[in-house]
Amino acid sequence: MARIDLNHIRHAYGPNPKSDKDYALREVHHSWEDGGAYALLGPSGCGKTTLLNIISGLIHPSHGQLLFNGQDVTNLSTQERNIAQVFQFPVIYDTMTVYDNLAFPLRNRGVAESEIDVKVRETLEMIDLASWSGKKARGLTADQKQKISLGRGLVRSDVNAILFDEPLTVIDPHMKWVLRSQLKQLHQRFGYTMVYVTHDQTEALTFAQKVVVMYDGEIVQIGTPEELFERPKHTFVGYFIGSPGMNVMPVKLAGGTAQIGGHQIQLPTPVTPADAKKIELGIRPEYIRIGRSGMPVKIAKVEDIGRHKIVRTRLENQDIAVIVGEGEDIPADPHITFDPKGINIYADSWRVGGN
Amino acid sequence: MEKTWNNKAWFMVLPVLLLVAFSAVIPLMTVVNYSVQDTFGNNQFFWAGTEWFTEMLTSERFHSALGRNLFFSFIILLIEIPLGIVIALNMPRKGWGVPVCLVLMALPLLIPWNVVGTIWQVFGRVDIGLLGHTLERLGINYNYVQNPMHAWFTVIIMDVWHWTSLVVLLCYAGLVSIPDAFYQAAKIDGASRWAVFRYIQLPKMNRVLLIAVLLRFMDSFMIYTEPFVVTGGGPGNSTTFLSIDLVKMAVGQFDLGPAAAMSLIYFLIILLMSWVFYTVMTNYDAER
CATH class of the missing domain: 3.40.50.300 (P-loop containing nucleotide triphosphate hydrolases)
Incomplete structure (x- = not known):
C-alpha cells in the first residue's frame, strides 16, 4: 500500500x-x-x-x-x-x-x-x-x-x-x-x-x-x-452532484444581501468578492421551502418521483427546482424562501462565501 | 386471407435447380459415367464397373502424386501460417503505415495465377532471372529445370510469396479486433511478450487461423497453374501434383476412365477434408 x-x-x-x-x-x-x-x-x-x-x-x-x-x-x-x-x-x-x-x-x-x-x-x-x-x-x-x-x-x-x-x-x-x-x-x-x-x-x-x-x-x-x-x-460540483442538481442563478451583491431581479435575499455572512465578472448564488432544491410567503413563483411542472416531488418553478426569468415532501401540498399562490443554511455564493464559478 | 395450399412454389426453385444441374450435377454425372466404363474410338463404351477405381487406388502413380501433394500442402502450411502470424504481429496498428502495408500485402493476391507462374519462371532462370542469376553468382549450381530439389524450392517459395499475404491479412483482422484494455490488463498483470501472444493474441486469432488453414490447404491441394507454368510437373514427375497428373491423364493420354475415377477420388478427398474442417470449426464455435 x-x-x-x-x-x-x-x-x-x-x-x-x-x-x-x-x-x-x-x-x-x-x-x-x-x-x-x-x-x-x-x-x-x-x-x-x-x-x-x-x-x-x-x-x-x-x-x-x-x-x-x-x-x-x-x-x-x-x-x-x-x-x-x-x-x-x-x-x-x-x-x-x-x-x-x-x-x-x-x-x-x-x-x-x-x-x-x-x-x-x-x-x-x-x-x-x-x-x-x-x-x-x-x-x-x-x-x-x-x-x-x-x-x-x-x-x-x-x-x-x-x-x-x-x-x-x-x-x-x-x-x-x-x-x-x-x-x-x-x-x-x-x-x-x-x-x-x-x-x-x-x-x-x-x-x-x-x-x-x-x-x-x-x-x-x-x-x-x-x-x-x-x-x-x-x-459544476453543485450541478453534477445531487438530483436534481443545485440551482445556480446570477445575483448582484449589495452589503449583506443578494439581489435576484427585484428580490432581496439576506446572506448568512456578508461577502465582498474581488472584482469578478460573474456572481452567482447557488442553493440546492432541498433547501428551498415552498409556501405562502417569500418570493412569488410560477409552477412549470411537478414531477412526482415517489419519495418526494420535484417542483419546477420559475422566479422571474430563472428556473428553480424545489424538492417538496410527498405529503406537503403546493399552495395555489406559491412563494418560495431560501433556507440560509443552504446558500452558497460563487464568483466566476468558484465558491467565495455562504454558510 | 386464406392460405392456398399447392405445390406451385416448387417452380420458384426451378431456376436454381437448372443452374446447379448444368453447372455441377450434369458434369459430375458425366465424370461418374466415364469412371465406370471403358472407352474406345467411335464412341464405343464397355462396362468396366469398379475396375478403374481399383486401378487408381492401387496405382503407384496416383499414390506418389497424392503423397507429393500432401507433402507440398504440409510444407507451405508450415511456412505460411507462422510467417503470416509473425508479419501480422509486426504490422503497424495506426498511422500512414497501415494503408501502405495493406496494399503491399494485397498485391500478390491480385496477380493472376498464370502470371505468378510466369514471373517466377523468369525470376528463377539462370540466364536472365534475378534469383537464378544471383544464386549462380553465389556459386550455387541452381537449376530448377533439372534438379528436383531446386524445382521444389522454387515452387514452394513461389507459393509462399503468393499466398502468405492471405494469412497475414486474416490474422491482422483478428489482431485489430482486440481492444486496448486487453494489452493494458496484460501489462498490469506483468505478462511477458510471449504470454501476451499465447493468452491474448493467439486465442483471438484462433478462428481466422482456422479459416486461413482451411483456405490454404484447399488451394494448395488443388494447385495447378503455377507449378504447371514454372516446371510443367518436372523434372521427371517430381513436381507433378494431383491436378497436373489428372490433366496429363485425361487430356494428354486421353485415358478417360482412369482419369474420371481419379477425379472422383480427388473430389471425395477434398470433400472429406472440408467436412473435417467444418466440423472442427463448428465444434469450436459451439464451445465458445
Whole structure:
C-alpha cells in the first residue's frame, strides 16, 4: 500500500501543447493518503481515466512527477509500479480456467506455486467463484467475468494501489450493489489504497471516503460526500452532484444581501468578492421551502418521483427546482424562501462565501 | 386471407435447380459415367464397373502424386501460417503505415495465377532471372529445370510469396479486433511478450487461423497453374501434383476412365477434408 503524490501533473495527448486547451489534464497537484478510498467523479472526457492511467503507468505524463511513498515512479513501467487495475469491460484470458486467470499475475511474477494456491483460493472465496475454479473462463456471464478481473487485482496482496476504471458499467443494478459493498468490505479489511473512477454519483458517494470531482481536466473539489453536497466549491460540483442538481442563478451583491431581479435575499455572512465578472448564488432544491410567503413563483411542472416531488418553478426569468415532501401540498399562490443554511455564493464559478 | 395450399412454389426453385444441374450435377454425372466404363474410338463404351477405381487406388502413380501433394500442402502450411502470424504481429496498428502495408500485402493476391507462374519462371532462370542469376553468382549450381530439389524450392517459395499475404491479412483482422484494455490488463498483470501472444493474441486469432488453414490447404491441394507454368510437373514427375497428373491423364493420354475415377477420388478427398474442417470449426464455435 502506498501514499500517492501527484506533483504538478499535466498531460496532453497531442505533441507540442501550447494553451491550456491542448491538455487533457491541465494540472493536478494532490496527495492521496495510504489506505484511502478515493472516487474520481466527473463527466465523460474530463480527464479522469487519463489521470488513472498516469497513476498506473499506462500513460507517461507530459509534465510533473508521480511519487509512491515519497519515491519517484514517473519513469517506472507498469510492472515495476506494482499496481492493480480493473477496466470498464471485463478482461479475461479466454482459454484459461477461472483458477489460472487469477493465478496469472502471480505466475508472471514468479511466485511459488504453493503460495499461489493459497492466494487464489482465498480470492476465489472473496469474489464468490470458488465453485467455478476449474471452469474455462470464456463461458461465464459478464458480471462473473468482471469479478475475475477484480480478483486478478485483489490476488496480489502487495500492490501499491488498486485502480478501478468504471468497473461496474456492464454489471446489472442488483449485482452492482453487491459488488460495491464487497469492495467496501475488502477495503476495510485490508486497507488497500483504492482509486475508483466513475461518472455515477451514487457509486462515488457510497464507495469512497473522499470524492475527487473532476471537470475539464482539473480537480475542482476533493471532499467527503457531505462536503460536496453542502458546500460545493465550484458550480459544476453543485450541478453534477445531487438530483436534481443545485440551482445556480446570477445575483448582484449589495452589503449583506443578494439581489435576484427585484428580490432581496439576506446572506448568512456578508461577502465582498474581488472584482469578478460573474456572481452567482447557488442553493440546492432541498433547501428551498415552498409556501405562502417569500418570493412569488410560477409552477412549470411537478414531477412526482415517489419519495418526494420535484417542483419546477420559475422566479422571474430563472428556473428553480424545489424538492417538496410527498405529503406537503403546493399552495395555489406559491412563494418560495431560501433556507440560509443552504446558500452558497460563487464568483466566476468558484465558491467565495455562504454558510 | 386464406392460405392456398399447392405445390406451385416448387417452380420458384426451378431456376436454381437448372443452374446447379448444368453447372455441377450434369458434369459430375458425366465424370461418374466415364469412371465406370471403358472407352474406345467411335464412341464405343464397355462396362468396366469398379475396375478403374481399383486401378487408381492401387496405382503407384496416383499414390506418389497424392503423397507429393500432401507433402507440398504440409510444407507451405508450415511456412505460411507462422510467417503470416509473425508479419501480422509486426504490422503497424495506426498511422500512414497501415494503408501502405495493406496494399503491399494485397498485391500478390491480385496477380493472376498464370502470371505468378510466369514471373517466377523468369525470376528463377539462370540466364536472365534475378534469383537464378544471383544464386549462380553465389556459386550455387541452381537449376530448377533439372534438379528436383531446386524445382521444389522454387515452387514452394513461389507459393509462399503468393499466398502468405492471405494469412497475414486474416490474422491482422483478428489482431485489430482486440481492444486496448486487453494489452493494458496484460501489462498490469506483468505478462511477458510471449504470454501476451499465447493468452491474448493467439486465442483471438484462433478462428481466422482456422479459416486461413482451411483456405490454404484447399488451394494448395488443388494447385495447378503455377507449378504447371514454372516446371510443367518436372523434372521427371517430381513436381507433378494431383491436378497436373489428372490433366496429363485425361487430356494428354486421353485415358478417360482412369482419369474420371481419379477425379472422383480427388473430389471425395477434398470433400472429406472440408467436412473435417467444418466440423472442427463448428465444434469450436459451439464451445465458445
